Amino acid sequence: MTTPTRTRTRFAPSPTGFIHLGNIRSALYPWAFARATGGDFILRIEDTDLDRSTQASVDVIIEGMTWLGLDHDEGPFYQMQRMDRYKAVLADLIASGHVYPCYTSVAELEALRERQMANKEKPRYNGTWRPEPGKTLPTIPEGVKPVLRFKNPIGGVVVWDDKVKGRIEISNDELDDLVIARPDGTPTYNFCVVVDDIDMAITHVIRGDDHVNNTPRQINIFKALGKEPPVYAHLPTVLNEQGEKMSKRNGAKAVTAYRDEGYLPDAMVNYLARLGWSHGDDEIFSRAQFLEWFNLDHLGRSAAQFDEAKLKWVNAQHLKATDDAELAERVQPFLVKLCVVADERLVNICGLFKDRCDTLVVLAQWISAFYLDVVPNPEERAQHVTDAVKPALAVLADKLSRCDWDKAAIAAAIKETLAETGLKMPQLAMPVRVLVMGTAQTPSLDAVLFLSHREKIMACLKNA
Numbered sequence: 001m002t003t004p005t006r007t008r009t010r011f012a013p014s015p016t017g018f019i020h021l022g023n024i025r026s027a028l029y030p031w032a033f034a035r036a037t038g039g040d041f042i043l044r045i046e047d048t049d050l051d052r053s054t055q056a057s058v059d060v061i062i063e064g065m066t067w068l069g070l071d072h073d074e075g076p077f078y079q080m081q082r083m084d085r086y087k088a089v090l091a092d093l094i095a096s097g098h099v100y101p102c103y104t105s106v107a108e109l110e111a112l113r114e115r116q117m118a119n120k121e122k123p124r125y126n127g128t129w130r131p132e133p134g135k136t137l138p139t140i141p142e143g144v145k146p147v148l149r150f151k152n153p154i155g156g157v158v159v160w161d162d163k164v165k166g167r168i169e170i171s172n173d174e175l176d177d178l179v180i181a182r183p184d185g186t187p188t189y190n191f192c193v194v195v196d197d198i199d200m201a202i203t204h205v206i207r208g209d210d211h212v213n214n215t216p217r218q219i220n221i222f223k224a225l226g227k228e229p230p231v232y233a234h235l236p237t238v239l240n241e242q243g244e245k246m247s248k249r250n251g252a253k254a255v256t257a258y259r260d261e262g263y264l265p266d267a268m269v270n271y272l273a274r275l276g277w278s279h280g281d282d283e284i285f286s287r288a289q290f291l292e293w294f295n296l297d298h299l300g301r302s303a304a305q306f307d308e309a310k311l312k313w314v315n316a317q318h319l320k321a322t323d324d325a326e327l328a329e330r331v332q333p334f335l336v337k338l339c340v341v342a343d344e345r346l347v348n349i350c351g352l353f354k355d356r357c358d359t360l361v362v363l364a365q366w367i368s369a370f371y372l373d374v375v376p377n378p379e380e381r382a383q384h385v386t387d388a389v390k391p392a393l394a395v396l397a398d399k400l401s402r403c404d405w406d407k408a409a410i411a412a413a414i415k416e417t418l419a420e421t422g423l424k425m426p427q428l429a430m431p432v433r434v435l436v437m438g439t440a441q442t443p444s445l446d447a448v449l450f451l452s453h454r455e456k457i458m459a460c461l462k463n464a
Contacts, residue, residue: 007039008203011065011072012193014046015057018254019064021306022208022238022246025272029235030206031070032273032294042200043075048192050080064255068265069287077200079192086187089195089225090148090180098224099180101146102129103138124176125149148181150191150221158216163233163296165209170216178217190214194221202230206296209234233296235276239305246306262334262359263311267318271311275304284317316358324351327363334364340371345451352443352451366437370452374438374460384431384440390464392421392428393435397461405454411446435460 009030013023034041043065047053062076093099104112104125113123129137130151158170180191187195193214197205212234222229238246246252258268266287274283277300279293319327327350328342335342349367357363376385385393399413418428430440433448436457442448449457 006203007034007037008042008201009034009039009206010042010044010197010200010202011070012044012046012196012207013061014049014052015054015061016049016052017057017248018256019061020246020248020252020254021258021272021275022252024064024068024070024255025238025275026206026208026235027065027070028068028269028272029233029277029294029299030204031072032291033204033206033296034073036291036294039203040073041071042077042202043072044077044196044200045075045079046189046192047078047080048186048189053080060254060256064259067256067259068268074200077196079196082192082196083187085199086192086195087185090187090191093150093180093224094148096224097131098151099148100129100131100151100177102149102177102179103141103144103146104128105144122174127177130177145183147179147183149177150180150217150224152177152217152220158219160215160219160229160232162212163204163206163231164236164299164301165212165234168212168215172216172220175216175220180221190217191221194218194225197230198222198225198227204231204233204296206233207235209236233299235299236301237303238275239303241306241308243305258311262361262363263315264318264322264330264360267311267315270318271314275306276300284314284321312358319354319357319360319363322354324348324354327351327354331360331364331367334360335367338364338368338372340364340368342367342371345370349451352447356443369437374436376434376438380434380440384434385464386431389423389427389431392417392423393431393461393464395420396428396432397458400449400454400457400461405450407446407450410449414446431464432461435464 011027011030013019013027031041033039043062045058045061047058058076065072090099102125109125112126116123129146130149131137152175153172156172158172158175159167161167178190179188181187196202215232215234219229240246240250240252242250244250255268259265269287269290270285273285273290273294277294277298279285279298282289282293285293322330324347328346331346331350332342346367349370350363353363353366357366396413396417399417400410403409403413414425414428417423418425421428429445432445433440433442436452437448
């Protein structure tokens, strides 16, 4: 086969549930490699598990990828819609002598397995129905539909240079004859994958290292079909915070849950990229920088561990770097949930508070204080809004009711109030913040007051 000059990668999830961060990282790297090399990224849905595959799961996969901006150039292709193609290739392999029918029953296979285990041998099919020159095969049992097995080569080794794990060699004697079609004629996973990768001209297979054991079998099928296998890169496992493999059973969340919790897609891409790849000591980078730097040579060999605190820190850095107007657009869905109808102040409010936030949810909560009634934190109110400071609050309210409504005039009113009452800035600013924003910890007081409506400030101060 002529090696294509254009990079072609794929992501091939099974639609048997939601897609979590460990899964989506296996989409991120082939997407990034295709984008970094000017190639194509193909989405393929491996839906042959009819009992567990659902369209709802497919929708969630596509929704998560769309949110993260992992756009595909071709697909989604569905394996169940390609059955005629698989059966045609099976027929070719039968004709060429690479596939044979096997009538060994499930009970016979179980008994064989038990004998091998008792003898401390590796469980494997013993080749009873494998045709060989001069061999007499058993009598075909009546009424039994056979499976089809691939005639794996005997002797020699399967070798590939894995872009993550380095050179890997597997003896063919370690591999038995793989079932590639069930009794009803439905082809199995390892066979379908090879046909798909050939038909879609995949040049690089970048996937989790739980597929390493499948790779030598798939390479042998490629060669039986007269095709060269793609380049393989098997990614180490992503562990959860408890050090277990990330999975739905171990409490992994759907990728879309992070969207709903207020994470930015570029921050997620940044964080996921660092779960198994690095560019020197760079921790924070843009999507454009990631694609400029990405290659397969800097993929890590060790398992990466998810850390939600680190993810929040990365998200906070991206929030700070995001343009205020873009942030105003991104925070809108979270404001809707809080029943906030924002106005022209929103962009400036985002600019004022984004340095204090690690998610869009937190930013939305700050913003809501400018549009909704605020209930001061009871402890902070008791601590700061004392009888001693209430006269000063009345003085400030009077000055604010009469001054121009700009930062300079508001700052002057605060300064005059301090001079007249003899208070220090914290003694006045803290109670005002508590009454206006609900908490004593806010950005500069004059900036906060300027972005608030005068009428609301008057009402808050009078409630002291």
